[in-house]
Amino acid sequence: MGRPSPIRPLLLLLGVLGSVGGRSTTSYLSLGSGIAYYANKFSPPAMAGSNASSCQALCNSNCSCLGYFYDSSSLSCYLAQHQLASFINTNASNGAGMSGYIKVQSSPRSSPDSSSSNKTLIAILLPTIIAFVLVVVVGAFVITSRRRKDEQRVGRRASRSRDVQLRRQRSPGSASAHLVRDLDNDDDGDDDIVIPGLPTRFTHDEIEAMTNSYRTKIGAGGFGAVYKGELSDGSLVAVKKIEGVGTQGKREFMTEIAVIGNIHHVNLVRLRGFCTEGHRRLLVYEYMNRGSLDRPLFRPAGPLLEWKERVDIAIGAARGLAYLHFGCNQRIIHCDVKPENILLADGGQVKIADFGLAKFLTPEQSGLFTTMRGTRGYLAPEWLTNTAITDRTDVYGFGMVLLELVHGRKNRSEHVSDGGGEDSNSSNGTAGSSSRSGRNDYFPLVALEGHEGGRYAELADPRLEGRVVGKEVERMVKVALCCLHEDPHTRPSMAVVAGMLEGTMELGEPRAQALGFLRLYGRGFAGPSEGNVMKDAMVGDRTRSETTMTTMSGWPSYMSSSQLSGAR
Structure with a gap:
């Protein structure tokens, strides 16, 4: 956590001073047509069967409300609270009835009758504010100076205790090293490490x-x-x-x-x-001479990945992610787990790659807030709801990869254009229909329905023509669904995922009430007629979240280093 800014108390006092002239008034700024709020797709309406006026009144009565969105087609009112997230452009078919308004607070000028009293208040408050600011500035200067001296003292002590240098070798086999020249061609000297x-x-x-x-x-x-x-x-x-x-x-x-x-x-x-x-x-x-996993897994022709190799790939990738989360001094969240970032080589080598979007957590941090990053189709729900990102965000993406390993194709069909999945240009439907009825093209929902019906064999890649192990298919589907739980606290850690895939840890059971987000999103593929079903599912899922937290909080989070890493 950073130090509190000394400017914040000043802004609060100036806000008091600026509001002396009278009560603040509330107005609303229209966002115009074609703009919708992305989080509304995954949240129930704050009010149903209402009109625009009552929706605005509801926002007025809520201090944390930053704006409202009114859907005239369904008479639904949505509130944007606490902080604003992502906006999206809508087209005529899916956003014609949606209108959005952002709350704007303004303070009217003081009336002539109150000017004398305002001057009196200003005369009282102004010296107090000036004194307060001086104290804050002096205190901040003293603290900053002490911290700087402490850091310099630690730096000098560290430089005496170890020879730390960014090595630059002329070739991989050369033992000679040279100091790194200043990266910015200046004389600050802090790159000579x-x-x-x-x-x-x-x-x-x-x-x-x-x-x-x-x-x-x-x-x-x-x-x-x-x-x-x-x-x-x-x-x-x-x-x-x-x-x-x-x-x-x-x-x-x-x-x-x-x-x-x-x-x-x-x-x-x-x-x-x-x-x-x-x-x-x-x-x-x-x-890695075989390239990324997506090439052999999704290609329409050519040699297939056999079932045993798919299981080995899943275990290897799980071990790599578990090491990032638990085997390093700083926990590393990959933030972009997908087949394209899993590399293969001869001899069964499986390696996680591409850390360009990775975020680092200190041992004291349990999560962090950051801008949305990753790939559509593998984004965890917390990216869409402005909640903290943790190592369980990678777990969700890995669950999506597991399902694609089982089925041999992208989790959503390429003709679907809205939502959070990634379009597939390589599946081309070669793996067969995603649903027995042909109604649903979102494979994670098909996998959930297959799990509930015990039909695991039907979920395997049909191109393998039955060359699978039924128990292993069941294990991979169950582990994947556990990884896709909506609440990150109810997902297993990657260490536990690796243990379950290896068979060294007890296999967890997916909880239907923890997969409301998945069920809601999958049913959205059926078209606008399913809108009421989607809303009902989300409302039901929200009411069950507390129960889910209680029942699924018992995942073990620790494994020994040998269990976690395997061979190094």
């Missing part, structure tokens, strides 16, 4: 040489492109060329390298080196 064991720092000329001037492109994403390269010792590497990063993020980029570069685990891709020259940002990873 050496940390033994970090990845090699390459020059851009060396990067161009190892990639043969970026000749072989092996992948691309929102971050940029990935190229195949070869080091001087003959080992193959994958060079990620990051684009769109300004100089402001240079030190954060180096910090990420320092943290990830010290992580070593059999199920995490190894960072071999990096390059930062001017505006260039490049990362050099070990080469």
Whole structure:
């Protein structure tokens, strides 16, 4: 937690001073047509069967209300409370009746009759405010000075006790190291720090040489492109060329390298080196010759991933994520768990990759608030509700990946355009229908219904033609559904997930009342006629949340290092 800002009490006092002239008035700013509030898709209306005036009156009576949204087609009133989240553009078919208004507070001018009393109050309050501000400023200056001296003292002591330096090697086999020159070409001196064991720092000329001037492109994403390269010792590497990063993020980029570069685990891709020259940002990873999981899993033709290999991939990925969450000094939340970020290589190697969106938690932190990040289709509900992000956010994304491993296709069909899933361009329906009735195209809901009916064999990839182990299909589906519980506190940790997949821990049972968000979202694929069913399901899920918290809070959260990591 950061130190409280000394400006906040000042703003509160100035607010008192500015409101002396009279009561504040409330007005509403219209958002216009085509704008809706994203969280309304997952929250019940605050009032049903109402008109716009009563909806506004309800917002007026609620001090935490920041605005309201009124749906004239369903006569429903939604309130935006505490803090505003994401807005979305709507089209004529799904948002024609929705109108939004943001509350605006204003203070009227003081009337001439009250001007004399206002001047008296100002004369009383102004000296108090000035004295208070002076005390706060002086106190903040003293505290800041002491903290700075303490940090300098600790830094000098640390520099005497260990030789810390960011190493820059001319080649992976070279033992010579050089101090890192100042990244910003200034004389602040704080970059002359050496940390033994970090990845090699390459020059851009060396990067161009190892990639043969970026000749072989092996992948691309929102971050940029990935190229195949070869080091001087003959080992193959994958060079990620990051684009769109300004100089402001240079030190954060180096910090990420320092943290990830010290992580070593059999199920995490190894960072071999990096390059930062001017505006260039490049990362050099070990080469995984089979590419990412999505290629063999979703391709319409070619060799299939056999069932045993899918189980091994699930266990390996679970171990890697568990190590990120529990095996490091700082817990690392990956924030983008999906098949594209699980790499495969010969010999059954499975490694988690792409830490560009990762967030770090200190041992004292249980969660953090941050901007939405990740990929549609794998985003946990807490991203949509402005709640804290924890390691259980990765658990939700892993549950989605488990279901795709079972079924061999993306969890939602490519023709569906709204919602939070990712469109699939590679499934093409080759794995068969997602639903026995053809009504539902959202596989997580199909898996939930199959679990409730005990029909696990029907959920397996039909292209395998029965070459599966029934008990293992059941185990993977149950673990996946436990990972998809709406409340993050009711999801198992990744350490427990790995243990359940390996069969070393008791298999948990998914709770239907904890999957209301999943059921609600899946039924939304049936069309607008299901609107009332969606609302009823969400309301029912909210009323059951307390019971769910009580019944599912018993997940064990600790495993020994050997159980957690496997081979290193």
